[in-house]
Amino acid sequence: MTTRDLTDQYLIAPDPASARLTRRVTGHDQTSAETEISVVEERPLTIFLNGQEIVTAMTIGDYPEYLALGFLKNQRMLGPHETVLRVDYDDDLETVIVRTDGTTLYEEKLRKKTRTSGCAVGTVFGDMMEGLEGLTLPAAPVRTSWLYTLAHTINRTPSLYLEAGAIHGTVLCREDRPLVYMEDVGRHNAVDKIAGWMLSEGEAGDDKILYTTGRLTSEMVIKTALMGIPVLASRSGFTAWGVEIAREVGLTLIGRMRGQRFVCLSGEDRLIRDADVESIPAEDRKHRRKSAVE
Template identity: 75%
Template sequence: MAANLSTSSNYLVAPDTGAEGLTRRVTGRDQEGRAVEMQVVEERPLTIYLNRTEIVTAMTIGDHPELLAMGFLANQGMLRPGEMTGVDHDAELGVVVVRTAGETDYEAKLGRKVRTSGCAVGTVFGDMMEGLEGLTLPATRVKVADLYALAKEINTTPSLYLEAGAIHGTVLCEGPQPLVYMEDVGRHNAVDKVAGWMLREGADPDSKTLYTTGRLTSEMVIKCALMGIPALVSRSGFTAWGVEIARQVGLTLIGRMRGERFVCLSGEERLEWPK
């Protein structure tokens, strides 16, 4: 069952930890042989269609299916702002259909599909790199004090990660304020949900930061750049290709963010340090 949008005083969209169907209580034994009971996250298939063509089946926790479908297609370069005429979700069939007024170039993209190292929706099309040609992100300044505030706020927000683990989170932020917090079993899914929200709301990416719990791989960097977001921050580490692409497009790339400790491997000249 899809979750309702959950809001708080700090977020436009926040994890809805009480939503039905996102977790399940399971019993087992611990290392001492004692009976234990714990919450585990659900995962279920969601098949995404673009008009009449099946594009991909993603394993997902099941919340925000329309946003996931819209964001996935947008991040693959298969859906552009203004093209979508409707989106339909059939929860019983586990299907989302995104509709456009006319046919797109998805046939050629499907012919170049490759598998990446990512989990869940770890699928990227070979010409995603083409979307980076000539792309230069705005040289938005990033205040280090804002990063500290974001890490503290996000890490203490009630979430499925804190309740059950085995899940990734991605948060759209502006300055010290987290705005939209999405979770899923795959880090790519969580990013795509944020992209879907931005597409639906017409959000301006220029002043935004994307915070993720996942690794800073090439695909994560590409998705952030194609969304037009100039800064990407993670608790986790980097891949060399991710760093190379970030430097190519002028993305501020910050990893290993723990409390007030981090490493910036791209765009360090745009950091504003506390005086």
């Protein structure tokens, strides 16, 4: 489980051949010439916990160990005092087996599944709201200068999204510095990879910001809260239930973060408006996170 260093304190998901596929296609009109474009590859990954098959996820194939750990953690299938002994990945069988020293009872969870609004399709086992009772996130201050710097940096970072589109990115940040960047066909998968990295590295979330290209739905808010991260920001929109949950747990929720604008839906009292908005450039079209093929 290694990552490629982009700078001294910036880790980004690599661009593995398994996550890219080049096809030769023909345009829709008779005069169009054949051209090569990059498209994202999907592949199944089956996650096991102590010998029990849990789920098969569609993913781009990178960081399977982080994805499995983060998924099980965010599904509350790993107990707080449970130790992960081994994580075995078999590329040929497309499986990950997580082995622990605990006896967490996950059979009851497997009896109830909720298909969420997550793309690719998201699944939550058991009660979606489990773990949020009494949870209050730290009231971490957020400087608007951090948000503008993060958006500027992330939008210019080389990524599969900029190369091929049809994929979501999630970035774990501290103040105005991106730390870990993960991508996947489902935004929930990208978040789970971040959660798996945090669990593996023993990294706390109380001083972090989570940035995503995806919508701020209830599932995204719940996962961020359970990861202990007090700030969630996105360039996309939001749902009413996502906003409601964010307000209940004290999560600072920021959506539609593009160029000079953003919308703060929860935790506005924690914003420190230290940036001169007039000095923030509008988002250049060539730096927008859209498909490289237009």
